[in-house]
Amino acid sequence: MNVTTEDYERAVHDFVADMHPLGDDVVSILLYGSVACKRINPGKSDLLDATVFLRDEVFQDKERFLKTLEIMVESCRRISRKGIPFHPFFYFSQAEASCYPAPYMSSWESEKTSQVLCGEDIRPRIRSRELSRAVTANAFFEGRRSMAHVLTVYLSREDWTPQDRLDIIHRLISLKKFMTIMACFALGISVEASRAVVELEKALPNLDTSVLKRIESFRNQTEPREELSDLRGLLREMLIFVENLHDRIIESRRTRL
Amino acid sequence: MSPQAEETKVDSQVQRVAALLGERLGGHLLSILYHPHALSKGGLVLVFQDDVESILDLITEAYECVPRDLSLYCVRRSELFELALPTFTFVHILNRRLHVAHCLRHEAHVLYGVDLRDEIPPPPDSTMLLNLHVESCAHSMRPFNILAMLARREYLELIKEIEWQVKCLMFTALIARGEWATTINSIPPKFEQAYQDEQLLALWNELTDLSKSLDSTDETSCRRSAYEAVWLFESFLSGLRRYI
Numbered sequence: 001m002n003v004t005t006e007d008y009e010r011a012v013h014d015f016v017a018d019m020h021p022l023g024d025d026v027v028s029i030l031l032y033g034s035v036a037c038k039r040i041n042p043g044k045s046d047l048l049d050a051t052v053f054l055r056d057e058v059f060q061d062k063e064r065f066l067k068t069l070e071i072m073v074e075s076c077r078r079i080s081r082k083g084i085p086f087h088p089f090f091y092f093s094q095a096e097a098s099c100y101p102a103p104y105m106s107s108w109e110s111e112k113t114s115q116v117l118c119g120e121d122i123r124p125r126i127r128s129r130e131l132s133r134a135v136t137a138n139a140f141f142e143g144r145r146s147m148a149h150v151l152t153v154y155l156s157r158e159d160w161t162p163q164d165r166l167d168i169i170h171r172l173i174s175l176k177k178f179m180t181i182m183a184c185f186a187l188g189i190s191v192e193a194s195r196a197v198v199e200l201e202k203a204l205p206n207l208d209t210s211v212l213k214r215i216e217s218f219r220n221q222t223e224p225r226e227e228l229s230d231l232r233g234l235l236r237e238m239l240i241f242v243e244n245l246h247d248r249i250i251e252s253r254r255t256r257l
Numbered sequence: 258m259s260p261q262a263e264e265t266k267v268d269s270q271v272q273r274v275a276a277l278l279g280e281r282l283g284g285h286l287l288s289i290l291y292h293p294h295a296l297s298k299g300g301l302v303l304v305f306q307d308d309v310e311s312i313l314d315l316i317t318e319a320y321e322c323v324p325r326d327l328s329l330y331c332v333r334r335s336e337l338f339e340l341a342l343p344t345f346t347f348v349h350i351l352n353r354r355l356h357v358a359h360c361l362r363h364e365a366h367v368l369y370g371v372d373l374r375d376e377i378p379p380p381p382d383s384t385m386l387l388n389l390h391v392e393s394c395a396h397s398m399r400p401f402n403i404l405a406m407l408a409r410r411e412y413l414e415l416i417k418e419i420e421w422q423v424k425c426l427m428f429t430a431l432i433a434r435g436e437w438a439t440t441i442n443s444i445p446p447k448f449e450q451a452y453q454d455e456q457l458l459a460l461w462n463e464l465t466d467l468s469k470s471l472d473s474t475d476e477t478s479c480r481r482s483a484y485e486a487v488w489l490f491e492s493f494l495s496g497l498r499r500y501i
Contacts, residue, residue, distance in 0.1 A: 059491055059495065062488050065488055065491065066484050069403075069407070069484060069487060070484070072404060073404060073407040073408050076404050076405070076407075076408035077408045087400065087401070087405070088400040088401070088404035088408065089400060089404070090396070090399060090400050091399055091400075091404075092395075092399075096395070099392065101392055101393070101396050129388075131385055131388055131389065132389075132392065134343075135342075135343045135344050135389060136344075138339075138342040138344040139344050141339040141344065142342075142344040142354060145330055145331070145354075146354060149316050149320070149329075149331055150320070152313065152316050152317040152320045153320045153321070155317045156317050156318070156320070156321045236313075239313055240313060243312060243313055250336075
């Protein structure tokens with residue numbers, strides 16, 4: 001099934017309509033990511049980068065909470081049937097807006113990277129705590145071990161199944177997205193995902209980011225044409241990139257001290 | 258090792274893996290440490306010399322030798338400090354990795370080479386760890402487990418997942434009180450003793466009763482129980498926040 005930009009927009013519209021029965025219990029619904037930034041890549045971009053802020057009382061009243069949960073689950077089911085890559089949205093209480101996870105703060109800082117879909121514009125009240133900001137700067141080191149190093153299991157394996165191949169592609173795309181943004185955090189740069197590579201190139205001159213472009217072009221192919229050996233090369237190159245990035249971050253932190 | 262630690266015998270499979278790693282990577286390897294962990298099979302820390310040329314090839318070889326249920330951390334000697342850095346990450350990673358610095362401090366065995374345990378900085382402040390765990394758990398569980406699994410009607414799996422996550426939270430909460438547990442089954446009674454919080458205890462009991470009384474052939478009842486389990490999970494998170 002070929003999906004279009006309009007299908008994405010319609011899905012977002014339907015999602016907001018799904019939440020209407022919750023009435024005033026929904027304080028705000030915010031959209032971020034590629035749909036909010038109007039950078040939809042039909043069939044590749046996923047839905048639904050959204051956060052629903054619910055009234056605090058919803059989390060204190062069992063019946064109200066379960067009714068809310070049912071409506072949100074039903075909405076997930078409906079969206080997942082639309083043929084668009086889908087992951088569920090986030091939900092928080094209004095009080096949790098003041099202790100929002102720091103890695104996700106940058107989306108709320110600009111009209112260009114987020115939109116209010118419904119309710120009040122809660123974005124100025126979204127805050128992260130000092131602790132969350134501090135640990136965000138360390139996320140790169142854990143990401144290197146738990147997202148990059150684990151992928152070496154594929155390098156030593158001669159035969160990949162079609163499922164392995166899909167898994168590798170999916171993980172390379174994740175690595176590109178998360179390691180670059182986590183590297184920015186490690187360097188003290190607060191940035192929205194789509195700006196991460198540009199900011200990294202500025203902060204670390206001569207960093208060779210060509211592998212990231214190759215992953216992006218690979219992702220955008222309508223039919224995967226990459227040969228097995230090319231994918232193996234791409235994987236290795238990306239893992240080397242993460243190691244180089246790690247060394248540059250350590251060097252930069254040392255210089256700053 | 259902390260004074261209250263009861264030393265565990267290292268599993269023979271772990272010892273075999275360490276011997277194999279030593280044999281294959283010996284020239285570049287300074288040390289292999291192993292730590293047990295109540296929530297997993299534990300982890301191996303491989304410490305390479307600082308001047309190794311291609312660490313990626315060594316890591317590739319290491320992953321070839323280590324079974325997937327053992328956590329593996331590969332670092333150069335100068336990178337040992339990274340193991341003690343607290344971090345925010347997805348909860349499925351967090352549950353295995355969050356406690357590593359505490360595990361190493363509490364009980365680490367040198368299985369190969371030099372004893373580098375003193376070069377690992379002290380673990381992060383344990384109240385901060387609980388704070389971090391609660392924040393990360395709420396953030397990850399709600400979309401990726403609760404909504405996703407309910408939408409796919411994976412009711413039994415969700416109940417099990419919630420039970421597991423609550424045990425993981427209890428373990429971190431124990432660390433925050435300066436306590437420790439060596440097996441997963443000892444976590445709830447130790448938590449009960451350390452916190453003596455009737456509300457949290459009642460929630461945990463309700464959750465385990467729910468899990469025990471499940472009739473997997475009755476979808477309507479499983480569905481009801483799964484929604485109930487989510488409510489108990491949210492209530493547990495909210496109760497735990499009183500301690501951070």
